[in-house]
Amino acid sequence: MTEILAHLSGVNRTYQKGKEKVEVLHNLDLDIPQGDFVAIMGPSGSGKTTLLNLLGGLDKPSAGSVRVGDAEISAMSNSQLSHWRSTNVGFIFQFYNLLPVLTAQRNVELPLLLTKFNAKERARRAAIALDIVGLSERAKHYPRELSGGQEQRVAIARAIVSDPSLLLCDEPTGDLDRETADEILKLLQLLNSEHGKTIVMVTHDAQAASYAKRTLHCDKGTLEVREAA
Amino acid sequence: MKYFRLVWKNAWRKKIRTSLTVLSVFVAFLLFALLSAIGQAFEGGADVADADRLVVIDKVSLINSLPMSYLDRIAAVDGVQSVTHSSWFGGYYQDPRNQFAQFPVDPSSFMAMYPEYKIPREQLDAWAKDRTGAIVGQELATQYGWKIGDQIPMQATIWTKADGGRTWEFKLDGIFSTDDPRGSAAMMLFQYDYFDEARAFGKGTAGWYILRVKPDADPIQVARTIDAQFANSPSETKTSTEAAFAQSFTKQFGNIALIVSLILGAVFFTLLLVSGNTMSQSVRERISELAVLKTLGFDDRTVLGIVLSESILIMMVGGMLGLGVGWIAVQGLAKELASFLPGLFLSPAAMMLAVAFMVGAGILAGIFPALKAMRLSIVDALARA
Ligand SMILES: Nc1ncnc2c1ncn2[C@@H]1O[C@H](COP(=O)(O)OP(=O)(O)OP(=O)(O)O)[C@@H](O)[C@H]1O
Ligand SMILES: [Mg+2]
Numbered sequence: 001m002t003e004i005l006a007h008l009s010g011v012n013r014t015y016q017k018g019k020e021k022v023e024v025l026h027n028l029d030l031d032i033p034q035g036d037f038v039a040i041m042g043p044s045g046s047g048k049t050t051l052l053n054l055l056g057g058l059d060k061p062s063a064g065s066v067r068v069g070d071a072e073i074s075a076m077s078n079s080q081l082s083h084w085r086s087t088n089v090g091f092i093f094q095f096y097n098l099l100p101v102l103t104a105q106r107n108v109e110l111p112l113l114l115t116k117f118n119a120k121e122r123a124r125r126a127a128i129a130l131d132i133v134g135l136s137e138r139a140k141h142y143p144r145e146l147s148g149g150q151e152q153r154v155a156i157a158r159a160i161v162s163d164p165s166l167l168l169c170d171e172p173t174g175d176l177d178r179e180t181a182d183e184i185l186k187l188l189q190l191l192n193s194e195h196g197k198t199i200v201m202v203t204h205d206a207q208a209a210s211y212a213k214r215t216l217h218c219d220k221g222t223l224e225v226r227e228a229a
Numbered sequence: 230m231k232y233f234r235l236v237w238k239n240a241w242r243k244k245i246r247t248s249l250t251v252l253s254v255f256v257a258f259l260l261f262a263l264l265s266a267i268g269q270a271f272e273g274g275a276d277v278a279d280a281d282r283l284v285v286i287d288k289v290s291l292i293n294s295l296p297m298s299y300l301d302r303i304a305a306v307d308g309v310q311s312v313t314h315s316s317w318f319g320g321y322y323q324d325p326r327n328q329f330a331q332f333p334v335d336p337s338s339f340m341a342m343y344p345e346y347k348i349p350r351e352q353l354d355a356w357a358k359d360r361t362g363a364i365v366g367q368e369l370a371t372q373y374g375w376k377i378g379d380q381i382p383m384q385a386t387i388w389t390k391a392d393g394g395r396t397w398e399f400k401l402d403g404i405f406s407t408d409d410p411r412g413s414a415a416m417m418l419f420q421y422d423y424f425d426e427a428r429a430f431g432k433g434t435a436g437w438y439i440l441r442v443k444p445d446a447d448p449i450q451v452a453r454t455i456d457a458q459f460a461n462s463p464s465e466t467k468t469s470t471e472a473a474f475a476q477s478f479t480k481q482f483g484n485i486a487l488i489v490s491l492i493l494g495a496v497f498f499t500l501l502l503v504s505g506n507t508m509s510q511s512v513r514e515r516i517s518e519l520a521v522l523k524t525l526g527f528d529d530r531t532v533l534g535i536v537l538s539e540s541i542l543i544m545m546v547g548g549m550l551g552l553g554v555g556w557i558a559v560q561g562l563a564k565e566l567a568s569f570l571p572g573l574f575l576s577p578a579a580m581m582l583a584v585a586f587m588v589g590a591g592i593l594a595g596i597f598p599a600l601k602a603m604r605l606s607i608v609d610a611l612a613r614a
Contacts, residue, residue, distance in 0.1 A: 049612070056524075057609050058524060058608055059607075059608050060612075078528075079528045079529065079530075081530075082523070082527065082528035083525050083526060083528065084526075085524065085526040086525060086526025086527075087526070089523075091524050093521075093611070096379050096516070097517060097521045099235075099518050099521070100242075100518075101238035101239055101241075101242050102234075102235070102238060106234065106235075110235075110522070110525055111525045111526060113231055113232065113235070114525070114526050114527065114531075119231070152446065157527075189570070
């Protein structure tokens with residue numbers, strides 16, 4: 001049995017909507033082993049993004065425990081979480097979320113600004129990350145000069161540049177055509193198999209989910225995560 | 230410093246908007262430089278005033294002269310170290326528009342009273358021996374292209390000569406300057422003896438007396454003693470500090486300092502509105518980018534710092550340009566207006582104040598957008614994107 005990277009037990013997440021309480025996640029238990037590649041599927045509003053936010057320390061559970069590596073998310077302060085995120089998780093979004101004012105290279109370097117590396121070392125590491133995603137020759141390009149697939153590659157380079165063990169992807173191919181999506185998914189697969197990244201990927205697309213090692217279904221209403229058959 | 234690129238690039242995300250903001254900052258600080266130099270010129274007399282120098286004028290009006298006999302009587306007062314005198318000549322050079330101050334004085338005692346005026350020893354000696362000699366400040370010599378040995382004819386507006394002539398010829402014996410950057414030497418000095426002998430009326434009088442108080446004496450007490458001494462005489466006196474004397478001169482122009490402050494206040498208020506608006510728009514436009522930075526692990530303080538730095542940077546860029554151009558303009562104007570408005574000077578204190586204003590205005594304009602960015606909830610911001 002491999003080591004468990006993320007462990008959720010009895011997790012509740014409720015939102016206050018006016019006077020009404022909306023319970024998005026209810027008594028959720030989940031283990032994600034090191035080196036796993038999990039796809040999460042489910043209807044809109046079922047709490048997939050909420051679950052990713054909890055795993056990535058962007059949000060805290062209303063009740064229960066979220067543990068990633070040695071970190072107990074629910075027990076950490078906001079600034080502790082900031083610091084923890086910068087070294088332990090990489091985020092990949094549907095709309096890439098690159099900074100338009102910076103080149104690809106500088107976008108990738110962003111997370112390294114928070115480290116002690118000097119400018120030269122930051123540039124070196126960013127170049128390696130760009131090389132991994134196959135975009136070295138676009139380093140000096142601005143996001144508006146890149147295609148959607150290229151932008152997503154830059155975003156992936158940014159997510160891996162500080163070498164986190166966990167990658168969280170929220171519909172990473174949701175905005176891409178089939179072919180480009182497949183390339184991105186292959187890249188994620190490569191990061192999982194060759195670079196040992198543990199990946200949790202939310203997707204609406206069954207074909208995208210097939211790239212993962214396993215698929216979890218987040219069911220509307222029941223707020224339950226069950227293993228796919 | 231490693232955030233500089235990020236801050237700089239963000240600041241210029243909307244080039245036209247940022248340029249316009251920088252332009253308004255530029256104009257504000259250009260105005261600041263010019264107005265504070267003008268304010269300095271008006272107030273400067275008081276600033277450079279020597280606290281140990283007192284000025285004795287006629288109690289009724291500065292225009293009335295005082296008898297020359299007062300010189301020895303003032304010198305005899307307890308606490309007076311030295312005394313000299315000066316008068317208003319009020320002439321012009323060639324054209325009535327060429328106005329500058331001219332004073333008939335006693336060379337050695339006058340120059341001893343004003344050690345801030347620097348002149349080569351031999352020039353001072355030559356002047357002291359030359360009855361119709363004169364010396365001028367460096368600014369004037371430069372402006373009119375005068376060289377030592379030149380004959381300078383001055384047209385009198387008040388003092389006709391005993392022979393009925395209105396032209397006073399002086400030979401330039403020396404050029405002096407002041408070592409106080411706030412002071413001005415835009416004046417002409419010539420020999421009182423020659424002036425008094427040649428003038429048609431008013432002989433045996435001086436415009437005012439200047440005296441230096443002994444280091445251990447109380448200037449207020451000395452002033453009182455002098456004024457008491459001449460009480461109930463035909464020429465009663467009013468003795469005041471040099472600063473008060475300079476101020477009574479500038480009061481004729483109204484409260485310059487207040488006017489300058491009011492204008493600058495209005496300018497800076499507008500500036501804050503303009504740049505505050507720029508900053509809040511800039512933050513509103515990139516809520517999701519700021520959320521991404523926070524996602525990547527930039528903590529609240531760093532995000533606050535990045536937005537504030539951006540605001541301060543815009544102020545510094547426009548402000549430094551404005552201050553720089555203002556400084557150059559003041560240098561130029563000071564030369565042009567040397568005799569009309571002497572002492573035009575952008576002081577180091579004013580420049581420091583300007584830089585403090587840049588930082589302060591940057592913080593004020595940026596603080597609310599920065600706080601908004603800092604308090605941003607990542608989850609909400611990303612959900613909205
Ligand atoms: N900050 C919030 N305040 C209130 N309710 C929220 C908040 N964030 C999410 N919700 C609610 O929680 C539920 C789950 O949201 P979540 O974003 O996790 O869904 P999702 O599965 O990611 O949906 P989608 O597939 O559309 O992205 C939704 O009903 C949503 O309205
Ligand atoms: Mg979602």
